[in-house]
Amino acid sequence: MRYIVIGAGAVGGTIGARLFQGGHDVLLIARGAHYEALRTGGLRLITPHSTETLPIPAADGPVAPREDDVLVLATKSQDTIAALDPWPRHLPVVCAQNGVENERTVLRRFAQVYGMCVWLPALHLEPGTVAAYGHPHSGMFHLGRYPQGVDDRARQMTADLTKSGLVTVTTPDVMRWKYGKLLGNLGNAVEALCERAPGFEALHERARAEGTAVLEEAGILYSSPQEEREARGRKVDLLPVEGLSRGGSSWQSLARGSGTIEADYLNGEIVLLGREYGIPTPVNEVLQQEAGRFARERLPPGSMPVERLTALIDERSAAVSR
Numbered sequence: 005m006r007y008i009v010i011g012a013g014a015v016g017g018t019i020g021a022r023l024f025q026g027g028h029d030v031l032l033i034a035r036g037a038h039y040e041a042l043r044t045g046g047l048r049l050i051t052p053h054s055t056e057t058l059p060i061p062a063a064d065g066p067v068a069p070r071e072d073d074v075l076v077l078a079t080k081s082q083d084t085i086a087a088l089d090p091w092p093r094h095l096p097v098v099c100a101q102n103g104v105e106n107e108r109t110v111l112r113r114f115a116q117v118y119g120m121c122v123w124l125p126a127l128h129l130e131p132g133t134v135a136a137y138g139h140p141h142s143g144m145f146h147l148g149r150y151p152q153g154v155d156d157r158a159r160q161m162t163a164d165l166t167k168s169g170l171v172t173v174t175t176p177d178v179m180r181w182k183y184g185k186l187l188g189n190l191g192n193a194v195e196a197l198c199e200r201a202p203g204f205e206a207l208h209e210r211a212r213a214e215g216t217a218v219l220e221e222a223g224i225l226y227s228s229p230q231e232e233r234e235a236r237g238r239k240v241d242l243l244p245v246e247g248l249s250r251g252g253s254s255w256q257s258l259a260r261g262s263g264t265i266e267a268d269y270l271n272g273e274i275v276l277l278g279r280e281y282g283i284p285t286p287v288n289e290v291l292q293q294e295a296g297r298f299a300r301e302r303l304p305p306g307s308m309p310v311e312r313l314t315a316l317i318d319e320r321s322a323a324v325s326r
């Protein structure tokens with residue numbers, strides 16, 4: 005199998021690097037300064053144990069397809085359609101992204117779609133470099149066919165990833181894992197806005213409780229935090245890398261001044277479902293709105309006092325209950 009990783013940032017870069025180190029054919033798709041850095045100097049992968057520069061082939065757009073190609077999509081959710089648009093539609097696509105909307109969006113265009121629930125703490129702040137903080141393995145994945153099931157290709161990818169140091173489990177209900185992870189990722193916006201200041205956990209809990217109520221009302225199955233922790237076990241602990249700052253994927257979007265953020269697909273998913281099922285979602289509405297504003301105005305991550313965010317959420321919640 006040749007793995008074509010579209011969006012070779014924190015997650016895509018780490019997956020591509022690990023598969024390449026595991027002896028697999030990999031092609032990284034990137035753009036701008038990151039592509040130039042990959043083309044001229046290879047990908048620098050920093051882990052708690054080593055820093056290596058890997059000569060992984062890179063391109064800035066579609067290449068002649070091979071029969072054994074698989075597209076691994078690792079862009080943020082808001083970039084899914086544009087990133088896949090130029091690729092031949094007979095190729096299988098694996099969505100290695102947070103959120104629950106990508107698989108459905110891709111299935112509209114590509115017939116063979118796989119979901120991958122990605123637990124992989126990684127960082128991409130400068131062109132040509134990614135850092136992965138997982139220890140002893142970089143990441144833990146659940147992988148299955150979308151909307152459900154398992155097939156030979158899923159089993160083959162699971163074996164390739166696992167042998168490459170990314171512990172992967174094949175699952176017939178991948179979306180259940182992705183909905184469970186979504187509840188965890190409702191804290192991404194809080195972290196992006198306030199960093200992990202005291203008060204972070206309380207706001208994350210409020211966003212999660214609201215998300216849980218919405219999923220329950222919608223009758224959507226989700227994995228529990230305990231299940232997620234047990235699946236991960238001691239396979240992926242977090243080890244800081246000296247000299248590197250650390251923040252989740254949404255924090256990094258603000259740190260890089262990308263101008264967009266994934267909150268519309270994380271907190272926004274709960275808001276959307278809340279509207280569909282008649283459940284108020286003031287906490288996630290404010291998080292979606294403020295994270296979007298920070299991205300558009302290119303404000304630095306962590307620059308909103310947690311008290312200010314809490315006050316905005318309290319005001320919106322009070323207005324809803326009046």
Ligand SMILES: NC(=O)C1=CN([C@@H]2O[C@H](COP(=O)(O)OP(=O)(O)OC[C@H]3O[C@@H](n4cnc5c(N)ncnc54)[C@H](OP(=O)(O)O)[C@@H]3O)[C@@H](O)[C@H]2O)C=CC1
Binds near residue numbers: 078253
């Ligand atoms: N970072 C993390 O620790 C984790 C992230 N995730 C999830 O994984 C997914 C990817 O996140 P992450 O790796 O952090 O994101 P990154 O922003 O680090 O990487 C995404 C990359 O995709 C590139 N890209 C976007 N559109 C295109 C395009 N049309 N063609 C080529 N390249 C493109 C971006 O380029 P550019 O910079 O120019 O926009 C960027 O380099 C998200 O869904 C995220 O929520 C899941 C677990 C952990």
Ligand SMILES: CC(C)(CO)C(=O)C(=O)O
Binds near residue numbers: 102
């Ligand atoms: C919490 C984490 C790092 C887990 O993979 C993540 O999903 C993110 O940064 O978006």
